[in-house]
Amino acid sequence: MTDLSLFELRPPPLQFGGAASTSDPKSGLDSAGPFDLRFGAARKDAIHVGVIGPADMVDSAQKWLTRCDAGIPSFGPATSLRRPFPGFSEVYRKKLIYSAHLSIALTEANSDPIELALSVTDAFVRFQNIIDLYDVALQRLAGRDVNRPDVVLVCLPQSVLDKCRTVERQNTEAERERAKAIRKARASRQTDFFDLLDEVEESEDDFLKRDLRHALKARALAARLPIQIVTPRLLEDGPKSEDPATRAWNFSVGLYYKAGGVPWRLSPPGPETCFVGISFHHYRTKQRHIVQSSLAQAFSSEGEGFAIRGTGVPAEADQRLNVHLSEDQAYDLGMRIIAEYGARTGRSPLRLVIHKTSQFDQAEIRGFRAALGDIPIVSLVTMVPSAFRLVRFGMYPPKVGTICTVNGARTFVYTSGYIPEIETYPGPHIPQPFEVRSIGPEDPLAAATDIFNLTRMNWNTADIRGKWPVTLSFARRVGGILNEYGEMDPDETSFRYFV
Structure with missing residues (x-):
């Protein structure tokens, strides 16, 4: 006989600048402002925004910033999903400063270097020409002693996206x-x-596949200047774009975080905790195929995020998704986590939780336990997308935060489903839960609670519909950026350079 036990987690309460505590970022920011209002005099009162791109897009981006600062109403009646945007200064209590002095136009009346770069026949050369063109402008802004922006909008016209979004080729027989x-x-x-x-x-010529966003982020990482990619879909109203107020909410949260702000954070969960997500990404060149381990994300209880690259794991022909670290690699990665966390916070965490989408093997367990032996609580958590399904009475699927245990041995958590805050299920398909497996002193219920709470910690958007915890949601992107950066470890590891 199968024994099912159901439990519904409450939506995670988020902390903002004022006393309000809510699970909806838009509502909290609107009523109480960003969390870093609590920092007082240590908080800057303005964000300097640079803009790079074709002259017409630079002008459109500055108009968009003006529009965001003034506030944008919602289309039709306001709902929980479509909320008016009150204005950047009103929400974040900071001024947006942008001008011609902070902008670089890549096109002029008698010259269009973008069109010239795109006219090259070879796709890889064309791609590299575009990267170099934007990189020169980025370096000019980064090298300033005065008028150095806090964050840069990198505007990509549709022609660049059509011809350079990604480039890929196969090895020749000789290679x-x-x-x-x-x-x-x-x-x-x-x-x-x-x-x-x-x-x-x-x-760069050795790569078999390149991604424009990853390459631009890598150049920005080298320049230590966070960027936000801007496309026509952000700047233009139309059938292919979200409504303007929703675009303004999502854009503003990402901009604020990348400029050094703290939009919100989770209510303290108990012991000071470091949450870590470990993933593997492919690194392919003409000569090598390595499955490179990357510490995609690590977050303190306060939300401070950083990224670290691990050592490479050579790819085997029959390896598929079954990739593991050696004991030494797990030990090295664990030591680097603690060192980076200590450098940022001045202390070691009392609790450390590692998320992975594959099982921890014995070598990994030994390596992490040896490195993290001084941490009082260490949990190794595996999240596996599952074919398990629950059917809820009525027209909606289970609520997000629903946990089901089967025979007291297997635990499943829904991070997508019916969302009470927006009073609907926004997905097109039957939601899929994760099976949660935990190694350590804590039970799977605690692990599932962490996973659900961390789905609300994506500071690149105000949308609460994320399925993956932030520890793993950007894993592929971080790996791609580190590939483009090169083999040396970057000097800057702050997560705001990677989102």
């Missing part, structure tokens, strides 16, 4: 043979010409 020879030489531990080739640092 495949050379890569095969390198793998054989490494396997036999022979030191020969092919091994020497493998030690040469790859250039």
Whole structure:
């Protein structure tokens, strides 16, 4: 006989600048302002916004900023899902400062370097020309002693998106043979010409696939200047765009965070906790295919986020999704987590929770336990998308935050489903729960609660419909940015450079 136990978590209460506590970011920001209002005199009173792009998009972006500052009404009656945007200064209690002095137009009356860059036939060369064009402008803004922006809007016209969003090619037969020879030489531990080739640092031309957003973010990371990608869908009203007020809410939260602000945070969950998400991403060049481990995200209880890259794991032919760290790699990654956390907070956490979408094997468990031995509470949590389903009486699926245990042995949590705050289920399909498996002193219910709470900690949007916890939601993007950055670890690890 199957024994089912159901439990519904309350929506996680978020903290804002005032006394209000609500699970809806829009409502909290509107009524109580951003959390960092509590910082008092340590908080800046303005955000300086730079703009890079074609002259017409620079002008449109500045008009959009003016529109956001003035406030934008909702289309039709205001609802929980479509809420009017009161205005940037009204919501965040900061001024937006932007002008021609903070902007660089890439097109002029008699010259259009973007059109020239796009006219190149070779897709990889065309891609690199666009990256270099924007990078030069970004370096000019980053190198200023005065009028240096806090965040930069990088405006990409539709022509650039159409021709350079991604580029990809296959290895030639000669390159495949050379890569095969390198793998054989490494396997036999022979030191020969092919091994020497493998030690040469790859250039951009060596990548088999590149992504425009990742490449631009990597250049911004090197310049230590956060950027926000702007496309025509943000600036233009039309059938392909969300309503203006919704766009303004989501845009403003991302802009505020990237400029150094703290929009909201979770209510203190108990012991000071570091939440970590570990993922693996592919690193492919002409000569190598490595599944590179990346510490995609780590967050303190206060919401401070940072990203760290782990060591590489060579890809095997039959590896598929079953990727694991060695004991030494897990130990090294655990030590780096604690070191970075301590450098940012001045202390070690009392509790550390690691999220992964694959099972922890024995080598990983030993490595993490050895590195994190001084942390009082350590939980290793696996989240697996499941075929398990619950059917709720009525027209809606289970509420977000619903937890189901089966025979006291298996635990499932719904992070998508009916959302009480917006009084509907916004998804097109039957929601899929995660199965939660936990190794450590805490039970799966505590692990499921953390997962649900962390779905509300995406500071790149005001939308509460996120399915993944923030520890894992940007994993692929972070890995792609670090690939483009190069083999050296970046000097800056703050998460606002990666979102």
